Amino acid sequence: MSTHALTTIGFDADDTLWQNEQYYRLTEEHFRELLADFAEGPKISERLLEAEKRNLSHYGFGIKGFTLSMIETAIEITEGKVPTSVIAQILDTGRDLLSHPVETMPHVRETLEALSGNYLLVLITKGDLFDQERKLAQSGLGDFFDAVEIVSEKTAVTYRRVFSKVGDGPERAMMVGNSLKSDIVPAIAAGSYGVFVPHEMTWVLEHVDEPKDAPRFRKIAHLGELGSLLGALS
Structure with missing residues (x-):
């Protein structure tokens, strides 16, 4: 040698x-469904991506930062009116990501x-x-x-x-x-x-x-x- x-x-x-990204995509689809009464799907994804970009320097990469970005996006899109039940479901989806096979x-x-x-x-x-x-x-x-x-x-x-x-x-x-x-x-x-x-x-x-x-x-x-x-x- x-x-x-x-x-x-x-x-x-x-x-x-x-595999990893496929689980994030499925979670994002569910997130869009949760906020369907407040905005169109593409707009929700756009706002979520903006939040992720902003938050990388604060939370780093991974599921926890992604979950916090979803919560932040939900608050922004609903102008602070997001039901607590939706927040609870977002937290559940984050926990599900942490246990996927x-x-x-x-x-x-x-x-x-x-x-x-x-x-x-x-x-x-x-x-x-x-x-x-x-x-x-x-x-x-x-x-x-x-x-x-x-x-x-x-x-x-x-x-x-x-x-x-x-x-x-x-x-x-x-x-x-x-x-x-x-x-x-x-x-x-x-x-x-x-x-x-x-x-x-x-x-x-x-x-x-x-x-x-x-x-x-x-x-x-x-x-x-x-x-x-x-x-x-x-």
């Missing part, structure tokens, strides 16, 4: 290892099993601490990872820190994920490879252009193609 060979692979969790993506287990022992594997995810820990435990994938990092934000600084602590630095690391904004662009900026695995339901706030001109950018259709990609790089 050369001095520049990859030793460490980071994986995003939500919508890379297991974990559905792993195709090719995840066999890919991690094949890579484990040959590379240092690290899970790098953002969101609610308890929720991410719950999903990792229920997924049955925890034993494949040498380290787990649950972070408030994913930036180039984050990847430099994690890959230097867990592995041999960002230059000998790779980040795999479905979010160009969080998983790919900042990892490449840190000096790592960024492997984009598109998901049909990636959150709109995670959308940026593909860094196609970046020498360390790669794109695969699913995780089952990662082994062949690694073989081509070695």
